[in-house]
Amino acid sequence: MSEPAGRSAPPGRVPVPARPVVLSGPSGVGKGTVVQAVRRTCPQVWVSVSVTTRPPRPGEEHGREYYFVSEAEFEEMAAAGRLLERARFAGHWYGTPRDPVARHLAAGVPVLIEVDVVGAGQIRAAMPGALLVFLAPPSWDELVRRLTARDTESAEGVERRLAAAREELRAESQFDLTLVNESVEDACAQLVALVTARPVIWKA
Numbered sequence: 001m002s003e004p005a006g007r008s009a010p011p012g013r014v015p016v017p018a019r020p021v022v023l024s025g026p027s028g029v030g031k032g033t034v035v036q037a038v039r040r041t042c043p044q045v046w047v048s049v050s051v052t053t054r055p056p057r058p059g060e061e062h063g064r065e066y067y068f069v070s071e072a073e074f075e076e077m078a079a080a081g082r083l084l085e086r087a088r089f090a091g092h093w094y095g096t097p098r099d100p101v102a103r104h105l106a107a108g109v110p111v112l113i114e115v116d117v118v119g120a121g122q123i124r125a126a127m128p129g130a131l132l133v134f135l136a137p138p139s140w141d142e143l144v145r146r147l148t149a150r151d152t153e154s155a156e157g158v159e160r161r162l163a164a165a166r167e168e169l170r171a172e173s174q175f176d177l178t179l180v181n182e183s184v185e186d187a188c189a190q191l192v193a194l195v196t197a198r199p200v201i202w203k204a
């Protein structure tokens, strides 16, 4: 974070570096939909584009929702240290490219990263200042309804995601704050407020 105009650090203090906001939560809670709403309504927020080995769903575009790569390409990126975090989810690899995140933070652009809960933990370890936001469903029944309503998934895929969701809900306490996804508009507005907030924080 650069020094805010007109403000100088108190003696012996420096500004806290810019931090990304990390959105996570159980599969099916609507992270992707909320992130899409942020993309649509708030172009000043830069949303990290992950790499994944899962095949594209109808309507998804390489470079927009994800970079769709082979297992070999993913492994190569991971081995070269080009991923900030990575996790295997429902049989596929997902990872956050490191350099674009660093570049946007350095340029003072608000950064939003969407990851599963395992990836969120890795980002916390790599960037202790990151703000970790847990997107929670209004209820378990609502989460099951949303997961089973996805017609892009096979029955086996839904089962795997439900099992993962049960585990993921237990991770909530490791997050800095929780947003309940009652409506996409509200969750989007709250998230945008968090990502674009520029608190003046100094550290010794």
Ligand code: 5GP
Pocket (backbone or CB within 6 Å): 025, 026, 027, 031, 032, 050, 051, 054, 085, 086, 087, 089, 094, 095, 096, 114, 115, 116, 117, 118, 119, 120
């Ligand atoms: P989907 O296949 O439904 O797009 O995503 C499956 C899960 O992977 C979701 O929980 C999503 O948040 C997560 N995910 C997406 N991108 C990344 C990433 O770069 N890293 C990690 N760890 N998880 C991701």
